[in-house]
Amino acid sequence: MKRLLPSLRAKKRYLAFELISDGPVSRSDLVKEVMFSASSLLGDVTASECDIRVLGFEDSKGIIQCSHTKVKETRASLTTLTRINGKRATLHILGASGTVKRATEKFLQNHTVFELKSR
């Protein structure tokens, strides 16, 4: 199928994030939990308008895509994420950008993920 013209495509924002968690987390579990918390906080209708998609996720860092008008709603729904697959976790958003490239360069490249030192 022919791809939409650039001017017709929906505008997006890319949120760079780090995941602070109690152990390694798989991408599929993260996606499941992100979608669940969005639909439970915002309802299915608003969550669909947000157009949330987890793009990349590696080494506890990644990028989430959302609609450019719904950044606040997306941030709020990601805030309510507390557990992934039973393990405690916090999603810390490092920043938002209009392109994947810029989000990666600005927020992810030189960022070391926070690690909780045990007592």
Next chain:
Amino acid sequence: MGNPKFYDFCVHAVPDGENTIEQLTVLSRHLGYSGITLANHSDKLPQSRPELPSTNEFEVFRGIELVEENPSKLHGLIGKFRKLVDVLIVHGGSETINRAALENPRVDILNHPAFDKSSGLNQVLAKAAAENNVAIGLTLRPFLHSRGPRRIRLLSDLRANLDLARKYDVPLILSSDAVSCFDLRSPMEALALAEICGLDEHEALEAMTTVPERIISRNRPGPGYIREGIEVLEEGDFF
């Protein structure tokens, strides 16, 4: 406007919470806060006064969250702890305790005022809160951990309290009420969640920046302070 300083005015450390105050400090600093208040519940205080890890850019304030069911005993506890802490929080949850806390000007914050079938505030209490300058604490933790009917109930209580607070000009304060490191959220995320829950942008920002600063400056009077309302601003030979 510059960069506002964000404060989280209610975190619980060992033995009340799961993590030590050092861990909470490191993480909240990483998330972008300028200060937190260690406010353990008064029924779970550690044996000795904990050392607070403060640096120049990041401050840990000493606080307490009083848990008591008898109003006259609560007033006694307030008198006992007021001089020892920077931030005095009352854990609400019944009509008499909410009333006792809001009518005492020595209290800084009332947390979780809601109890069964009521949001915890009414016009009488809201007026008292505004008069005595007691802030209503909005805590994030219950909103993060509950889903479905329970969260709906929390949100409607929040809205009811918010309407009263706006009408009578009661200060609001937004805190995490964290019992674990994983309950902490960065300021931007807390603001986003608060805005989704019904606060407007300005209110939410004030609840994390200026209201906490006011509480601290009230409880840490400057060198020229004599008593409420009287302060020496400039030393000089006037006579």
